[in-house]
Amino acid sequence: MLPPNAISLDARLSAIRDLAGSCARFADIGADHGRLGAHMLLRGLCRRAQLADISEASLAKARRLIYGLGLTDRVDFCVGDGALALVEKPDVAVIAGMGGQTIAGIVERGRDVLSGARLILQPNVAAPELRARLQAAGFCIEDEAIARDGRRLYVILVAKAGEMRLSPREIEVGPVLLRKRPENLPLYAAFRVRVAGKALEGARRGHGDAAALEREIAIWEAILHDDGQGHTGASGGHRPAGDAGGVG
CATH class of the missing domain: 3.40.50.150 (Vaccinia Virus protein VP39)
Known part of the structure; x- marks a missing residue:
């Protein structure tokens, strides 16, 4: 066996x-x-x-x-x-x-x-x-x-x-992720900001919905800058955005 x-x-x-x-x-x-x-x-x-x-x-x-x-x-x-x-x-x-x-x-x-x-x-x-x-x-x-x-x-x-x-x-972040705030959520948020930021550069040249991307970036930046509600404040141990890639 x-x-x-x-x-x-x-x-x-x-x-x-x-x-x-x-x-x-x-x-x-x-x-x-x-x-x-x-x-x-x-x-x-x-x-x-x-x-x-x-x-x-x-x-x-x-x-x-x-x-x-x-x-x-x-x-x-x-x-x-x-x-x-x-x-x-x-x-x-x-x-x-x-x-x-x-x-x-x-x-x-x-x-x-x-x-x-x-x-x-x-x-x-x-x-x-x-x-x-x-x-x-x-x-x-x-x-x-x-x-x-x-x-x-x-x-x-x-x-x-x-x-x-x-x-x-x-819808953007996830209802359970918002509630649980796993320790790797800030790292994922940094990845999402980076990806959406690159897409926004193209959208401003006429290749996408700039307003929608700006809203997306604002949602994820709020996760990064949350000062207590999400347990990720100034001492929350954020890693540099370049430390990991992501999917999803």
């Missing part, structure tokens, strides 16, 4: 695993190499796993891994369009490593399949757009985190079917 730690995860996938918790039926949509599903099975965090990908070539990597681990009797391989490819409704579904708009589309098209699941969503870009579309599609955000893997920062959302009403600030 293989040890539970036979498949290790990087910091990003470890954070996703921690938010996923344990369940009977796990699904990884956009599974690619299949490491997360294999890890969940070996750790006893799920009884069965569905590994889905729109690309058979990508899913072939997961097939080889699962076969080599002797876990094929506990895994369904699903090729097709997101959640619509799944063979049964999952208890927990991970959709990670894609753009926020792509993730939102998968959730919207697969709403009937995912309506009873806990969703762990990790957008590489467009986290605010994902939050807005989750709200419109009838999903609410239960938890959020920022994972750091080397120089990269990753926003992770936990959502389920339900209603929520988010303010523009909550």
Whole structure:
């Protein structure tokens, strides 16, 4: 029998695993190499796993891994369009490593399949757009985190079917991140200010919505300059904006 730690995860996938918790039926949509599903099975965090990908070539990597681990009797391989490819409704579904708009589309098209699941969503870009579309599609955000893997920062959302009403600030930053104020939020805020600032330079030359970018920068600068409400005041240990990149 293989040890539970036979498949290790990087910091990003470890954070996703921690938010996923344990369940009977796990699904990884956009599974690619299949490491997360294999890890969940070996750790006893799920009884069965569905590994889905729109690309058979990508899913072939997961097939080889699962076969080599002797876990094929506990895994369904699903090729097709997101959640619509799944063979049964999952208890927990991970959709990670894609753009926020792509993730939102998968959730919207697969709403009937995912309506009873806990969703762990990790957008590489467009986290605010994902939050807005989750709200419109009838999903609410239960938890959020920022994972750091080397120089990269990753926003992770936990959502389920339900209603929520988010303010523009909550859509931009995240309702739970605003409430919890994780210690790496200022670092992520500095990254967002830097990215939006570069985009604003182009917008002022006629290549974008300058007013929207100015509002975005103001929201994130308020996070950086919060003097107590967010526990990030003058002695809050902000790191230079160049210390890390980010996604989301």
